[in-house]
Amino acid sequence: MNNPVRVHGFAFVELLVSVVIIGFGLLAISALQTNALQATRTAYLRAAASEFAVAFSERMRTNTGDSIYRYDEDNSVYILAPVVACYLQAASNTALTDRATECAKVTNTSQTAIMNADVASMTQWVTDASGTLPQGTWALNLLRNGAVASGITAANCNFSLASGAAANQPCSLQVALTWQESRASAPIASISYTFR
Secondary structure, three states, X not given: OOOOOOOXXXXXXXXXXXXXXXXXXXXXXXXXXXXXXXXXXXXXXXXXXXXXXXXXXXXXXXXOOOOOEEEEOOOXXXXXXXXXXXXXXXXXXXXXXXXXXXXXXXXXXXXXXXXXXXHHHHHHHHHHHHHOOOOOEEEEEEEEOOEEOOOOOHHHHOEOOOOOOOOOOXXXXXXXXXXXXXXXXXXXXXXXXXXX
16 A cells, blocks of 8 residues: 655745745835834934024023013013014014114124124024035024014014003014925925024
């Protein structure tokens, strides 16, 4: 009587199927790694832009005595610090209509010198960071009621905390940075930092 021969091992078809499954798995891992690297790059760009915006706002805040407003005791009202108008004159597309007049009220020449240095430094930072923030640009915006203000005077930003005073929302400043993500098809990215 003939005994059937038992074959041990894998069939060729089984081997091909396992190679295809492993290949798809490796492709998926490769795509996942690529996406993770792109997300890491995007996070790095956002962190760098955020650092630039906060650094400029802190320099500006330091130059204005930690407040973009000063209190006018004669009229019991908070008014926009004149040096803020100088910053807006130097670095804003949407600034006060009376910014030159307000900037001329700055009597402390060191404040004006510091303001000029701050604006030049920020422009230089963004220019030097072209490797970090490709095609980077920046702007200082004046916000009123949460929107970029245009065609207003410094008096429009005045406000009072006295009872019975007209409710006026104080203005705030926004440092906005934009850049092009590393992929050509990626949209222009931006980040902003708003402060009072």
